[in-house]
Amino acid sequence: MLEFINVSKSFWTGKQRKVILDRASFRVELGNSMGILAKNGTGKTTLINMVAGLEKPDEGQIIKNCRVSFPLGFMGGVISKLSAMENSRYIARLYGLDPDYIEAFCRWMCDLDEYFDMPVGTYSQGMRSRFSFSLMLALDFDLYLIDEGMPSTTDAEFNKRAGDILRERLETTTVLIVSHKPETLEKYCRSAAVLREGQLHMFDTLEEAKQLYDYEA
Numbered sequence: 001m002l003e004f005i006n007v008s009k010s011f012w013t014g015k016q017r018k019v020i021l022d023r024a025s026f027r028v029e030l031g032n033s034m035g036i037l038a039k040n041g042t043g044k045t046t047l048i049n050m051v052a053g054l055e056k057p058d059e060g061q062i063i064k065n066c067r068v069s070f071p072l073g074f075m076g077g078v079i080s081k082l083s084a085m086e087n088s089r090y091i092a093r094l095y096g097l098d099p100d101y102i103e104a105f106c107r108w109m110c111d112l113d114e115y116f117d118m119p120v121g122t123y124s125q126g127m128r129s130r131f132s133f134s135l136m137l138a139l140d141f142d143l144y145l146i147d148e149g150m151p152s153t154t155d156a157e158f159n160k161r162a163g164d165i166l167r168e169r170l171e172t173t174t175v176l177i178v179s180h181k182p183e184t185l186e187k188y189c190r191s192a193a194v195l196r197e198g199q200l201h202m203f204d205t206l207e208e209a210k211q212l213y214d215y216e217a
């Protein structure tokens with residue numbers, strides 16, 4: 001279970017205070033994937049980062065009683081001067097998992113050939129995304145955090161392979177997705193919320209959330 005209790009977050013721009021969340025409370029129960037619809041620049045990444053613990057709230061409490069993933073596409077835990085092979089083994093050890101299994105899974109999943117043994121710093125953006133997404137799928141989480149759906153890679157074969165595994169994984173796990181596109185949420189979420197001017201409007205169904213979101217658009 002993930003719970004936000006009266007969480008507030010804002011940024012000072014030098015001119016004004018940009019409010020991202022104003023005393024927001026919500027709960028994601030395991031087994032009930034949730035989507036948050038929000039327009040560009042309204043705070044999707046900030047919210048996901050707060051769930052992941054990468055960003056601190058100004059006020060309020062974030063309670064996590066389950067294993068929460070890092071956000072899809074997040075490269076912060078990956079060390080650029082190490083290869084994907086070294087990174088995957090290192091991260092496996094951090095999570096107390098079998099390094100041989102994690103390395104083999106990532107090597108197969110991201111299909112980087114000899115680059116898998118070269119420093120991550122030599123990868124293109126798409127290759128980095130493939131590696132970080134593979135790593136996320138290799139580890140076991142109860143709640144997956146997804147910012148705008150699939151990683152930014154144009155490799156159709158990878159997207160299909162990763163998408164198939166993610167869909168399979170979602171049958172037994174839960175996701176929290178933030179997106180500006182209702183279509184992204186349709187695939188995975190039953191309940192949804194709309195984030196607007198710092199207020200989080202909760203709905204039992206995606207249909208209801210879409211009505212408010214579409215009405216505004």
Ligand SMILES: Nc1ncnc2c1ncn2[C@@H]1O[C@H](COP(=O)(O)OP(=O)(O)OP(=O)(O)O)[C@@H](O)[C@H]1O
Nearest residue numbers: 011012013018038039040041042043044045046047
């Ligand atoms: N550290 C910061 N200092 C000041 N403003 C910030 C900071 N981080 C984010 N912001 C601002 O907060 C707002 C929300 O940012 P965020 O990246 O969370 O939005 P988003 O909904 O994910 O955007 P997009 O859809 O464009 O990816 C933006 O206006 C951004 O400029």
